[in-house]
Amino acid sequence: MSREKCRAAIKSTPEEEIARKLHRATEDVCGCEQFEMEDTSPGRVSDGELLNLVVSDPNSLLPDGSLNPAMVVQIDLGGLSCLRGAAEDEEFRLTIDQLKTRSAAAGKQRFLHGVCIFPASTVRYDNDSRLLGVYDTALPDKPHHADMIAPDLHPITTLSKTQKEKENRRRYKRIIELIGATLVPARQFRGGQFATYGR
Numbered sequence: 071m072s073r074e075k076c077r078a079a080i081k082s083t084p085e086e087e088i089a090r091k092l093h094r095a096t097e098d099v100c101g102c103e104q105f106e107m108e109d110t111s112p113g114r115v116s117d118g119e120l121l122n123l124v125v126s127d128p129n130s131l132l133p134d135g136s137l138n139p140a141m142v143v144q145i146d147l148g149g150l151s152c153l154r155g156a157a158e159d160e161e162f163r164l165t166i167d168q169l170k171t172r173s174a175a176a177g178k179q180r181f182l183h184g185v186c187i188f189p190a191s192t193v194r195y196d197n198d199s200r201l202l203g204v205y206d207t208a209l210p211d212k213p214h215h216a217d218m219i220a221p222d223l224h225p226i227t228t229l230s231k232t233q234k235e236k237e238n239r240r241r242y243k244r245i246i247e248l249i250g251a252t253l254v255p256a257r258q259f260r261g262g263q264f265a266t267y268g269r
Contacts, residue, residue: 072095072096072102072105073105075095075096075243076092076095076096076101076102076105076107077105077107077108077190078093078095079091079092080092080102080149080205080207080217080264081096081100082262085146085147085148085149087149088147088148088149088219089145089146089147089148089149089190089219089220089222089260092203092219092223093222094222095223095255099164099200099203099209099221100181100194100200100202100203100221102203103115103203103204103205105205106206107207107208108206108207108209109204110208110210110213111206111208111213112154112156112213112214113206114206114209115154115190115191115204115205115206115216116190117189117191117194118189118190118191119154119189119190120154120155120186120187120188120189121152121153121155121188121189121190121193121204121216121218122152122153122154122155122157122162122165122185122187122189122251123150123152123185123188124151124152124153124162124165124169124180124182124185124188125137125141125182125183125184125185125253126166126169126180126181126182126183126187126267127141127169127180128172128173128178128179128180129141130183131183134244135253137186137246137249137253139239139242139245139246140191140237140242141246142218142242142245142246143242145202145218145219145241145242145245146220146238148217149207149217149218149219150217150218151165151215151216151217152214152215152216152217152218153165153212153214153216154206154214154215155214155217156214157186157212157213157214157261158214159260161211161212161213161214162260162264163264164211165212166182166264167203168259168264170258170267181256181268181269182203182256182264182267182268183253183255183256183268183269184253184255184256184258184259184268185253185254185256185259186249186252186253186254187254188248188249188250188252190201190204191220191233192205192227192248192249193245193248193249196244196248199243200221201220201243201244201248202217202218202219202220202221202243203218203219203220203221204216204217205217205218205219216267220241232242232258255268256269
């Protein structure tokens with residue numbers, strides 16, 4: 071059954087293999103979007119639903135304040151995590167705490183720069199082309215967790231590795247352009263209650 075293949079793919083290890091295995095789980099581009107990835111999921115992610123991308127990595131912003139395209143590389147690996155608009159404040163708090171703990175273990179500081187908020191359709195489509203799949207990937211402590219994962223740009227291709235990397239970089243840049251200036255600073259996000267996580 072495709073649903074079971076999709077669910078198995080989304081739980082693949084190592085995480086870097088998730089996108090590749092998800093591509094093979096169905097014949098349709100982003101076909102696994104039609105299934106809920108967890109029984110505890112609040113449902114599939116709709117086009118009009120708001121996504122919240124937490125921006126906290128020290129290297130996630132360029133000097134001009136725009137998002138670093140390197141931030142979205144995970145769309146081709148384990149998925150770029152976000153929280154859906156209906157997420158409780160505690161889900162955001164837990165996410166930020168987990169990111170800070172991970173950075174501290176690596177001897178680095180991490181602050182909440184802000185949260186990019188945009189409809190799922192913004193990254194699902196680029197004009198008439200499919201850009202990303204947005205999958206509901208509920209976690210036990212974060213039921214409104216979702217992942218953005220790119221479809222395979224090169225299922226059958228004669229492109230060189232360098233050419234493939236160039237196309238991937240073009241897609242990263244396009245995603246950043248589409249998200250645009252949607253960053254809500256930490257001091258303003260959800261009424262400022264996350265301001266203490268900022269710098």
